[in-house]
Amino acid sequence: MNRDLPPADPSGPRNSFNRSNPFDVKRLGKLARTLVVGLTVLMLGLAQPLAHADELDDRKKEIEAQLAQSKQDLHDYNQVAARAAAALEASQNELAAAESALRTAEQAETDAAEKDKQAAAALVIAQRELAAAKAAAAKAKDEVDKWMKTVGATVIQTQQQRTDLLGLAVLTTDTNMGSLNQRVQWSKTLMDSTQAKLDRLRALQFAADAAEQKATDAEADVAAKRAAAQRAYTEAQQARTASQQARDARAAAVVTxxxxxxxxxxAVEExxxxxxxxxxxxxxxxxxxxxxxxxxxxxxxxxxAEAAAKTKAEADAAERRAAAARAEAAKATAAKKAAADAxxxxxxxxxxAAKKKVATTSASNSNSSSSKSSSSSSSSKGFIYPSGAVITSSYGQRFHPILRYWKLHDGTDFGASCGTPIKAAAAGVVEERxxxxxxxxxxIIDHGSVxxxxxxxxxxxxxxxIVSVGQRVSQGQTIGYVGSTGYSTGCHLHFMAWVNGSLVNPMTLY
Structure with a gap:
């Protein structure tokens, strides 16, 4: 919105009685509010131009710090969803800051418009007072001019009457005392009247000078108020611009x-x-x-069962052979008794020996079949960490930053860099890859019964x-290398464990 201020005339003569048009307040219109998509939040530049920008910068740094701090906790989440959640939080904070900036800008716009209005009104009043002062000065000047003419005529007449020949005329003319007194009285009256007119003229001149000074002061006041109105108008324009920029910024923040x-x-649905x-x-x-x-x-x-059946059959056969031997010994003669006894x-x-073999075989079969892929080192020494890196996230419940509810983190995360070797926690057989x-x-490695x-x-x-399904691996053997495949936001090893078929905290193995 444009509005012209009353024109100033600094080059014209003082008290030139130039009647300029008054400050037009009615030309203040309503502001157009257009939502324009933008990416930069522009703050009000009159009071605190960088306040909200600083708040946004601080909030941005805070969010970045939070993301950095929680990066490990986001390891097992979809990267796209994690970024979308962070972007949403950032945009919500930016929108809040933009709305705050808009409220500040609109209030500043309202204040500036009111100040502009008041300055315009004050200028109108000052211009009216100037016009009145100029009119009064002009009237006083006319009065002085009129009295100047009257007094001038009287002075001329008086001067004509007051001559050095007056005394000689009195002596040489036929003038009696009464006529002389009359002339003296008339001369005195004329002088008194002239003095009164002079006094009136002096008073009028004083009034004219006062009116002139008042007009001069009024002109200075108008000039000052015109300058103040110009400043107020400029500030109002700036406030309107800042307010519009704040509205544009808020619109952009809304869209974002x-x-x-x-x-x-x-991303949440995904x-x-x-x-x-x-x-x-x-x-x-x-x-x-x-x-x-x-x-x-x-x-x-x-x-x-097979080992027991086999052992039992062997024992039964041995028993039968022993019985046959005893029967044969009974039938033997005394001469052959010693040989038969032997x-x-x-x-x-x-x-x-057959019975002992039954027991030994049973125990041996139990150990070997119940641990087809276990080794003595895994059962006697337990498990080792699959990575020497620091643990960045433990097994247990944690808050899902995208779905906004608590869920189980089903393993232990080791914060190793990509390419770091992964070790087998114990001897076993690779069952799945x-x-x-x-x-x-x-x-997935099956360690059997440990x-x-x-x-x-x-x-x-x-x-x-670097190992294949069905391959037997030993404890500490390198089986692969750390990466960031699947739902992962960074390089790490996610280590899981099951005991008797149930998912457990891997740290219970140690």
Whole structure:
């Protein structure tokens, strides 16, 4: 909105009685509020131009610090969803700051408009007072001019009457005392009248001078108020510009926030599907582990039964041979009794050895079949850490930053850099190796029965593995290298464990 101030005339003569148009207040219109998409939040420049910008910068740094601090906690989440959640939070803070800036700018605009209005009104009053002062000065000047003419005529007449020949005329003319007194009286009256007129003229001149000074002061006041009105008008224009910029910034923040919210909502839906897939994957793995344990137990039971049947058959055969030997010894003659006794004793020793073999074989079959992939080192020495890196996130419940609820973090995270070797926690057999959208490249090792517990471990997010399914690995053997595949925001190893088919805290193995 444009508005012209009353024109100043600094080059014209003082008291020129130039009647300029008064400050036009009615030309203040309503401001247009147009929402324009922008990316920069522009703050009000009159009072605190950088206050809200500083707040946004501080908030941005705070968010960046929070993201850096919680980066490890986001390891197992969708990177797109994590970024969308962070962007939404940032846009919400920017929108709040933009709205605050808009309120400040609009208040400043209102204050500036009121100040502008008051300055315009004061200028109008000053101009009216100036016009009145000039009119009064002009009237006083006219009065002085009129009296100047009257007094001038009187002075001329008086001067004409007051001559040096007056005394001579009195002596030479036929003038009596009464006529002389009359002339003196008339002369005195004329002088008194002239003096009165002079006094009146002096008074009028004083009044004219006062009116002139008042007009001069009024002109100075108008000039000052014109300058003040100009400043107020400029400030109002600046306030309107800043307010519009704040409205544009808020509009941009609204658009950004809406876009961020839409992206975040879509990411949340995607993350829900991802979490559902992870849960389904967890159930499938648990079922496969349970099937393997059941198969191992069935194999153990079958091996035990077969070993027991075989041992029993061997024992029965030995017993039969011993009985036959005893029967044969009974039939032998006395001469052959010693030889028969020796043979019977040997048969009894064989029977005892067969029974002992039954017990030994049973124990041996139990150990070997119940731990087809375990080793003495894993049962006697326990487990080792699969990585020497620091633990960045432990097993347990934690708050999901995208879905906004608590969920189980189903393993222990080691903050190793990409390419760091991954070690087998214990001896065992590689049962599974595949890629999963959530866990990325994962490897599952079956350690069999360790100290009476069936143990399975899983290694996730690797960049690659160097062992194959069915391969037996030893404790501490390098099986792959740390990566950031699947739902991962950074290089790390996600280590998981199952005991007797149930997911457990991997740290319970140590």
């Amino acid at each position: 926030n809406e876009q961020a919210r839409a992206t975040a909502d879509a 993350e829900k599907q991802n979490q559902a897939q992870l849960e389904a994957e967890g159930k499938d793995v648990a079922e496969r582990i349970a099937d393997r344990i059941a198969a191992q137990k069935a194999a153990e039971a079958k091996a035990k 043979k019977a004793k040997k048969a009894e020793e064989e029977a005892a 595949y890629y999963n959208a959530g866990y990325g490249n994962r490897l 100290n009476g517990r069936y143990v399975t471990t899983s290694y996730n997010h690797a960049t690659r593995y």
